[in-house]
Amino acid sequence: MSKHSELASAAGQPAVELPSKDPEAAKTIYWHRDLPPLHAQPLGEHVVEADSMRVIGNLAHRVDLWDSCYRDLMARLENRLRQEVARLGGHYAHVLEESIKSKHDDRSGDVWLRGRLKYLLLRRPGVN
Numbered sequence: 100m101s102k103h104s105e106l107a108s109a110a111g112q113p114a115v116e117l118p119s120k121d122p123e124a125a126k127t128i129y130w131h132r133d134l135p136p137l138h139a140q141p142l143g144e145h146v147v148e149a150d151s152m153r154v155i156g157n158l159a160h161r162v163d164l165w166d167s168c169y170r171d172l173m174a175r176l177e178n179r180l181r182q183e184v185a186r187l188g189g190h191y192a193h194v195l196e197e198s199i200k201s202k203h204d205d206r207s208g209d210v211w212l213r214g215r216l217k218y219l220l221l222r223r224p225g226v227n
Contacts, residue, residue, distance in 0.1 A: 128180055128192050135191045139221035144195070147183055147216050149175040150202070153209040164210070172199065172212045180216060189220040 129135045151172035156164050184192050196217040203210045 142220040151212040191221040192218040
């Protein structure tokens with residue numbers, strides 16, 4: 100299980116794993132240096148974004164709040180990435196860049212994290 104799947108489970112989100120005898124066939128998301136199968140055909144670069152849950156407080160001074168928001172954000176980003184891979188007709192996503200920024204709403208006192216993943220969408224050869 101990937102570190103992001105573990106985070107998804109910890110955040111209450113199911114980590115979607117396809118049943119297969121071949122571990123490479125079941126894997127959809129490849130993070131940074133984790134390379135997708137060599138035979139995969141690139142379909143283009145895309146971006147997904149997501150927000151974590153909102154909490155009241157200051158993320159800079161509360162490690163527990165930051166960790167909780169980070170786990171939630173990563174689970175949401177992974178879920179969005181899987182949805183987009185399926186929607187766009189791909190089989191794999193190779194995450195190239197990730198950006199996480201803290202956000203706040205002065206009026207409500209809410210803080211949250213916003214994440215952005217740039218990824219390369221790929222598909223198995225011979226599949227249209």
